[in-house]
Amino acid sequence: MEQLLxxxxxxxxxxxxLEQYLQGGDKNIILNTAAFFLGxxxxxxxxxxxxELLQAxxxxxxxxxxxxxxxxxxxxxxxGTAIKIxxxxxxxxxxxxxxSKPEEPxxxxxxxxxxxxxxxxxxxxxxxxxxxxxAFLSTNRLDDDLKIPMMMFCMHYPVSDxxxxxxSVIWSTQVLKAIYLFQYLENNEKTKFLLTAFLAHFVQPSWxxxxxxxxxxxxxxxxxxxxxxxxxxxxxxxxxxxxxxFIEKLIVTEKDEIDQNDFLTTxxxxxxxxxxxxxxxKIFKGAYFLLRDINNTLALDRKVAGLKGIYGHEFSEQIxxxxxxxxxxxxxxxxxxGKELADNHIDGAPDYYIRKGKNVLLFESKDFLIRAxxxxxxxxxxxxxxFSKTLYYEIRPNGQEKAGAVMQxxxxxxxxxxNQFKPDISYHYKDIFIFPILITHDHQxxxxxxxxxxxxxFSDELTILEEEGLFINRVKPLTIINIDSLIFHQIAxxxxxxxxxxxxxxxxYIKLNRTIKFKSDVEKKQYxxxxxxxxxxxxxxxxxxxxLWRIPPIMNTVAxxxxxxxxxxx
Numbered sequence: 001m002e003q004l005l006x007x008x009x010x011x012x013x014x015x016x017x018l019e020q021y022l023q024g025g026d027k028n029i030i031l032n033t034a035a036f037f038l039g040x041x042x043x044x045x046x047x048x049x050x051x052e053l054l055q056a057x058x059x060x061x062x063x064x065x066x067x068x069x070x071x072x073x074x075x076x077x078x079x080g081t082a083i084k085i086x087x088x089x090x091x092x093x094x095x096x097x098x099x100s101k102p103e104e105p106x107x108x109x110x111x112x113x114x115x116x117x118x119x120x121x122x123x124x125x126x127x128x129x130x131x132x133x134x135a136f137l138s139t140n141r142l143d144d145d146l147k148i149p150m151m152m153f154c155m156h157y158p159v160s161d162x163x164x165x166x167x168s169v170i171w172s173t174q175v176l177k178a179i180y181l182f183q184y185l186e187n188n189e190k191t192k193f194l195l196t197a198f199l200a201h202f203v204q205p206s207w208x209x210x211x212x213x214x215x216x217x218x219x220x221x222x223x224x225x226x227x228x229x230x231x232x233x234x235x236x237x238x239x240x241x242x243x244x245x246f247i248e249k250l251i252v253t254e255k256d257e258i259d260q261n262d263f264l265t266t267x268x269x270x271x272x273x274x275x276x277x278x279x280x281x282k283i284f285k286g287a288y289f290l291l292r293d294i295n296n297t298l299a300l301d302r303k304v305a306g307l308k309g310i311y312g313h314e315f316s317e318q319i320x321x322x323x324x325x326x327x328x329x330x331x332x333x334x335x336x337x338g339k340e341l342a343d344n345h346i347d348g349a350p351d352y353y354i355r356k357g358k359n360v361l362l363f364e365s366k367d368f369l370i371r372a373x374x375x376x377x378x379x380x381x382x383x384x385x386x387f388s389k390t391l392y393y394e395i396r397p398n399g400q401e402k403a404g405a406v407m408q409x410x411x412x413x414x415x416x417x418x419n420q421f422k423p424d425i426s427y428h429y430k431d432i433f434i435f436p437i438l439i440t441h442d443h444q445x446x447x448x449x450x451x452x453x454x455x456x457x458f459s460d461e462l463t464i465l466e467e468e469g470l471f472i473n474r475v476k477p478l479t480i481i482n483i484d485s486l487i488f489h490q491i492a493x494x495x496x497x498x499x500x501x502x503x504x505x506x507x508x509y510i511k512l513n514r515t516i517k518f519k520s521d522v523e524k525k526q527y528x529x530x531x532x533x534x535x536x537x538x539x540x541x542x543x544x545x546x547x548l549w550r551i552p553p554i555m556n557t558v559a560x561x562x563x564x565x566x567x568x569x570x
Contacts, residue, residue, distance in 0.1 A: 002082040004129050007122040010072055021120035024107030034095035037086050061111040088162045090124040131378050138380035148528045150380050153449025158376045161444035172552045173484040174283035182207035184319050194304050197294050218283055316367035316441050317351055324486045328493045329354055334424050348411045359500045360434045362412050364405040366390055367441040392457045409436040410461040417470040430471055435500050436478045443482055448532035451480050479503050485536045491550035492543050506538050
C-alpha cells in the first residue's frame with residue numbers, strides 16, 4: 001500500500017487550473033513526458049525510487065526545487081508512509097487530454113515549464129485520489145466481511161488492469177488468442193469478408209503476414225532494456241515503404257477522437273511511445289476494436305450483424321473456452337460442452353461440464369465489459385448493480401428475472417444434488433465434489449475483492465439449497481478464473497497438476513482463520529487484505545513455487561511459421 005503524492009502535500013498555495021499550468025508550454029514536451037511515465041515497468045521499476053525519478057524529471061536549473069520536493073517526500077516516508085508519484089491513470093489522462101489540443105506559442109522557459117508540468121501532474125493525482133474517496137464512502141455501511149474487500153475493489157478496479165499485470169503472460173496469451181481469432185474469422189462464412197476488409201486496411205495478404213508484421217513491434221516491449229523508452233526502427237530495404245505504411249495504421253493521430261473514459265482509442269492505436277501494455281494488448285484485444293471500426297464502414301450487405309455477440313459468445317466460449325479445456329483435461333472423464341448440452345435440449349445447462357472421478361467442474365463463461373464511465377466511478381453501489389446484471393441476476397422491465405452466472409451455476413448444482421442432471425447421473429450425490437467456476441475474459445476482473453463479492457452472492461444462494469434439504473457439504477466456493485490463466489498454464493495443468501487441485505489450494509490459501517487474535521486493527525486489516533489475492537495471481541506464484549511452470553505452446557504447437565521472421569531489430 002502506497003500513498004499517491006498530491007499537490008496539497010507539497011505546495012501550500014492554492015493550485016491553478018491544469019490549463020493555466022500548461023499554457024504556453026511545449027505540447028511535445030507534455031506528450032513526451034506523459035509517454036515517458038507510461039513506459040515505466042509495472043514491477044521493479046528503477047523510477048520507483050523517488051530520487052531517481054526526480055533526477056530524470058528536473059534539469060540542473062531546478063536542482064534546488066527538486067531537492068526541496070524530495071526532502072518533503074523523505075520526511076513523510078521516514079514517518080512510515082510509502083509515497084509514489086507516478087500513476088498510470090494520471091499519465092494517460094495527461095496524454096489523452098492534451099493530444100487533441102491545438103499547438104500554441106511557447107511562452108514558458110524550460111525551467112518554468114518543468115516545475116509547472118510537475119504541479120499539473122500532482123494536480124491530476126489529487127483529482128484521482130478525490131475520486132477514490134467514493135470507494136470509502138460507498139462501502140462504509142457494509143458488513144465487516146465485505147467492507148475491506150469492497151473498499152479495496154472500488155479503490156483499484158478503475159485502474160487495476162493498467163497497473164497490475166505481467167507483460168510476458170499477457171503477450172503469450174494475446175498471441176495465442178489472436179491466432180485462434182483469425183482462424184475463426186477465416187473459417188466462418190459470416191466473418192470472412194470482414195477479415196478480408198481488415199487485411200486490406202493493413203495492406204496484408206493474409207492474417208499470418210499481419211501477425212508477422214505486428215509481432216516484432218510487440219516483442220520490443222519484452223526485449224527492451226531501456227525503461228520508459230522503446231525505439232521502433234524500420235530498416236531500409238525492399239519492404240521499407242510497406243513497413244512504414246503498416247506502422248502508420250497503428251499510430252494515434254490528432255484526427256482520432258480520444259475516448260476520455262477507458263483509453264479505447266489508445267488501445268486500438270497504441271503508438272506514440274505509448275504504454276507497453278496497450279501495445280501488447282494490440283495483438284488480440286486491440287484487434288477487436290479495429291475489426292469493429294472496419295465492420296462499421298462496410299456496406300449493409302457485407303456488415304457482420306451482431307459482431308459483439310459473435311465475438312463474446314461464439315468465439316470466447318465455443319472456441320477459446322472449449323479448446324483450452326480440451327487441452328487441460330484429457331484422458332478418461334465425462335465432459336459436455338455447452339453447445340452439446342443445448343443441442344440435446346438441456347435447459348439451463350452450464351457452458352462446460354466435466355466430471356473426472358469424483359470431481360465435477362461447472363464452467364460459466366462471461367465475456368463482458370462494464371461501461372467505461374461507470375467503471376471510472378469508484379462507487380460500490382454502481383459496481384454492485386452493474387456486475388450483478390451479468391454475474392448474479394437482473395430484473396427485466398417485465399418483472400422477469402434473468403439469471404446471471406451465479407444463478408446459472410446454482411441451478412445446475414441443484415440438479416446435480418438431486419441427481420436430475422440428465423446427461424450424467426452415474427454418481428452418488430454425497431460422493432462428488434462440485435467446483436463452480438466463473439470464466440472471465442479480461443484482466444480488469446483480476447482485481448482484489450471481486451471474488452469476495454461474487455462469492456457472497458453464491459453463498460447466499462447455496463444457503464437456500466441447504467434450506468431445501470440438499471447436501472451442500474462438498475460444494476466448493478465459486479472461483480473466478482481469467483481464461484488467460486488457463487491458456488498460459490495449459491501445459492502444467494495438463495501434464496503436472498489438475499485445475500481442481502489448484503482451486504483447492506487457492507481456497508485453502510484465502511480462507512479466513514477466525515480464531516486468530518490480532519494485536520491491533522491495523523494487523524487485522526492487513527491479514528484481511530492478504531486474503532484478497534485473485535486466482536490469476538495465485539496460480540502464477542503457486543506453480544512457480546512448485547516448479548511446475550511450463551512455457552505456453554506458442555513456439556512448438558501453434559503456427560510456428562509466424563515466429564520464423566519475427567526477430568526484433570533495434
